[in-house]
Amino acid sequence: MTDQIQRFLLDGTNVRGELMTLDAAYAAVLDTQAYPAPVARLLGELLSAAALLTETVKLDGTLSLEVRGDGPLGLLMAESNPGGELRGIARLAEDQPLPDDGSGFRELLGSGRIVITLDPKEGNRYQGIVELSEDSLAGCLEDYFARSEQLPTKLWLAADAEQHRAGGLLLQRLPDESQNQDQDAWERSVHLASTLKDEELLGLEQRELLHRLYHEETVRVFDPKPLYFACSCSRERIARALHNLGEEELRSILEEQQAVDTQCHFCHTRYHFGAAEIEALIESPDAPAPTLH
Structure with a gap:
């Protein structure tokens, strides 16, 4: 199974993580419309981010990520829920053709913002907004976590539209629960994850990837959860x-x-x-x- 999300802990530390990959679910989203390759790649990253954030916030409802910019790519949107259902769309601006070299995040979106909406089945709806101030989707979402004063969080996202593969890794530092915590664990785990190549994130089996990154750590792995494309329309x-x-x-x-x-x-x-x-x-x-x- 490649469409799944895997939670893990580094035992003896205050570091938790999630690792996910998409294959058939990403292909199903791309089948709904013929997107240019750079747009399809960013949509794959956004789908990955939505799945990771849904698992992180433990929401009983729907999480949506909406990216709006003033560049050639006017809208990116992805939705996810705790059942592993994903859907997403992209919309090009009618008056701005894609530049020949416009494969980058900022070249496609320009200036704008990301709206993060948490819509629980019970309780109040919540929205958070972060400006597109970084050069990647992962960087903008990290900025959101930093500004909202949540737990320190790092993200790595990748997608290959031609191969219909998307994936992501999230690390989060939990509050220290005792004075015996490994004080260097967060910096060490982030440094090791920063060596991760896109082809490894997209091509390796998840447990193999975790072993490559953290073979000197004791990694506690939980049962994976399947992810799949599903539309909530009716x-x-x-x-x-x-x-x-x-x-x-x-x-x-x-x-x-x-x-x-x-x-x-x-x-x-x-x-x-x-x-x-x-x-x-x-x-x-x-x-x-x-x-x-």
Whole structure:
């Protein structure tokens, strides 16, 4: 299995980590639209980051990462949940063609920000914002952790769109629980991880990679969790979105088209709502679809 996330601890230290790889899930996201290679690569990195952060914050709900910039790549978005479901999209700016050498993070996105949204099943929604002040997605997310005064966190992200492989490594320093902790563990573990090459992150089996990095440490490895592409769209969610357009807008569409046809941006599933269904939705987003004879 290559689509999975693996948690681990370095025993006797205050360092925890997560290691993940994507194969089929990344390929499924790329199959929804033909992205230019540098865009597909950044989307793979964002999917990896979403999976890592979801496992880190222990959220019972949905985590989304939305990157908006003023460059040729206007939007990157990825969503993840504790069940291992992932989805993502990218949108190019209509008025800015990709430069010939525009394969870098800042060349593609320009100036902008990352919006991190935690949407729990119960409780309040939370949003954090960080500016695109670094030269990589990993660097910007590390900046977010530093500014939000959370635990010290380091990220390594990589993706190969041609091979449909994406992966990531996250290290986090936990609060010292005793005076006997290995005081150099954090610096040592980060230094070793910084020697990691993209081809190793994308090509090695996870336990082999951990052994290469930390063969002088005692690594406690937990059961891996599978990751896969899945879209959370549904007819009910689309119906609620249409209801929110308001009566005037919906009646205008009906007058012009006699029905509403739409599709999910993430998976391209198409939804058709006839005139009678739209009339019912104007009254209530939860109105049952009429029975057609």
